[in-house]
Amino acid sequence: MRRFLALLLLVHAASLFAAPLSLEVTGLYPNQIHLTWEAVEGADYYDLYLDGKPMARTTDAFAVLGSNEESLLSHTGYQIIVAARKRGDIDLAAGMKRVVTPGWEGRYRWENVTGDDNKGKCRHLDFTVVWKDGSYEVYAQYETMYRIFPLVPDHLTGEEVSWDGDEVYQLAYRANAEVFNTTSYKPKSWSVTKLERGADILSVEVRTRVGSLRFTTRSRYTFALSPKGEALLFFETKGDGLASWGLFQSPNPGEKGVFGCVFLGP
Numbered sequence: 001m002r003r004f005l006a007l008l009l010l011v012h013a014a015s016l017f018a019a020p021l022s023l024e025v026t027g028l029y030p031n032q033i034h035l036t037w038e039a040v041e042g043a044d045y046y047d048l049y050l051d052g053k054p055m056a057r058t059t060d061a062f063a064v065l066g067s068n069e070e071s072l073l074s075h076t077g078y079q080i081i082v083a084a085r086k087r088g089d090i091d092l093a094a095g096m097k098r099v100v101t102p103g104w105e106g107r108y109r110w111e112n113v114t115g116d117d118n119k120g121k122c123r124h125l126d127f128t129v130v131w132k133d134g135s136y137e138v139y140a141q142y143e144t145m146y147r148i149f150p151l152v153p154d155h156l157t158g159e160e161v162s163w164d165g166d167e168v169y170q171l172a173y174r175a176n177a178e179v180f181n182t183t184s185y186k187p188k189s190w191s192v193t194k195l196e197r198g199a200d201i202l203s204v205e206v207r208t209r210v211g212s213l214r215f216t217t218r219s220r221y222t223f224a225l226s227p228k229g230e231a232l233l234f235f236e237t238k239g240d241g242l243a244s245w246g247l248f249q250s251p252n253p254g255e256k257g258v259f260g261c262v263f264l265g266p
Contacts, residue, residue, distance in 0.1 A: 021095030030074035030104050032066040040084035040093050049081040068224040071200040074103045104223045105131045108233040108261035116251035121179050146172035149202055152192050160191045183246040185210045215241035231263040
């Protein structure tokens with residue numbers, strides 16, 4: 001904390017004497033911040049802080065905070081400080097920036113490039129990601145647009161839902177099952193047993209009853225950034241029991257069953 005307070009004082013003093021470290025944000029993404037700054041004569045290294053937390057030490061005049069593996073939070077304000085120092089942690093200059101990361105919302109599409117399409121049911125997938133009330137929702141375009149994450153209202157988590165019915169979540173479940181179910185089995189009921197929202201991962205667990213059998217499927221939506229800075233959405237679903245072999249997965253070469261969706265736009 002003392003080091004952070006000293007850095008704040010250094011930034012303030014540098015601004016008073018017109019000798020700040022000039023920072024520039026060259027890339028601002030939902031999970032990453034790309035920075036460059038003026039090289040400071042005599043500096044041996046630069047220390048980077050995010051909201052007061054030490055993040056990196058580099059000898060370069062550029063850095064990337066966050067990654068696909070260690071994602072920053074989207075729709076979040078951050079304070080960045082870069083301190084130029086000589087060996088022995090002797091401060092020479094410092095600069096500060098405040099940024100707000102954007103979000104992953106928008107339209108995504110997966111294209112099937114093979115002839116394996118679950119009897120014509122899965123030639124492509126179209127998802128729309130929406131940011132609402134501080135969290136993400138995912139919609140799928142089938143014969144109409146359905147919200148598939150979260151699949152049910154919060155108060156129905158853990159509750160058994162009949163396969164038949166005209167509630168929007170029942171229609172959404174049946175439309176989703178039509179695309180990914182490769183069997184002729186018709187479920188009797190289902191329930192959302194677990195729902196998780198992470199920095200860049202959304203996941204849902206659904207338990208389904210078919211006759212006297214019960215099985216569980218786990219679906220996950222993972223957001224990532226391509227090397228070119230393009231938003232990507234990876235969708236995968238796995239199951240146990242009957243679902244372990246009855247779920248359609250991506251047949252595209254190199255995708256290993258995961259549907260890799262590219263960003264189309266807002």
